[in-house]
Amino acid sequence: MKSGLIRALIVGASCTVTLVSTAAAQRIDSTRYDGQALRYESYWGSARIIRGADGPLVGTAGWFRSFDVEKLVASSAPARAEARVYKSNSFRASVVGTIGATAAVVGVALSANNSNNATTPILIIGGLGAIAWGAQHLHIAFSALSRSLWWYNRDLARPQLAPLPTPVPIPARQTEQGERHKDSQ
């Protein structure tokens, strides 16, 4: 009778401990996601990386910006690999897109001034072609960034595999820029 009572107590205690520890682990997991998970919003060719649903702007990447996405997602290996794809394609898109836009604007300006000659259509068509090529690479870059952040957020759910990401020092210039943007909104 006595041993039966002890057995029941042990079983009840272990059941309670398991349930409580599982719930606590889930709560820690949710808190990690709420506080750390990243997302991005495209903004005129750049990517604004934001922590949380309405959280702080971590940085703005793209269009000759120096913000290092790879460093931000360094805690997850697949996220880092995708961040490298983002970086290379974003740079190509920035260079070719800017050259194309400049050529197209010069072409339109020449055309508007009635300085019609053979170079005007070449500048406009060539410029638009370069913009299209740049846009294509920008799409590839944004897809890679999306995958990178997806992997990073996914690995937040694995505290036993990935340590809590160390806070990335945000460059002062980016922070000021983020605050300026926040103020303007």
Add this chain to the structure above:
Amino acid sequence: MSRLTPVLFGAQLLIMGANAMAAQVSAYDENALRVESRQGNLQILRGIEGTVVARAGIFHPPKVANLVIQSDSALAEAKIFERDYEPGQWVAALGIATLGAAIGASRISDINPVIQVSLYAISFAALGYGGNRLHSAYGALSKAIWWYNRDLKR
């Protein structure tokens, strides 16, 4: 044997707890959404396999609300996306068409300059307005997916 019973039972419960955690991680791997762009077309992909679950057509948005219906916050953002995406695309397209017309008009030598200026003004205004609506739509889509993926872990 009787002493072993509670130990075995406790171990079983711990395994159950570990399985619950693994199931939670698996829910993210299998169901978490992300946005990608293929050939300029917006697509929503699910899970580690990257199954395409929705894609945007010409001038119509992907049905995001149906995908994220399980999460209230995500659903609210998805509705904003669906509200802003289509008008944003139409007005931006109007802006591009008007810009084309303005460039074409500039090549006609005896055209009234007021028409030229008006066409450029309309095109830039339309591009600005459409761009802002699209920006609002993409922002809402980003939030919708963030909320949905977050709620997978609850």
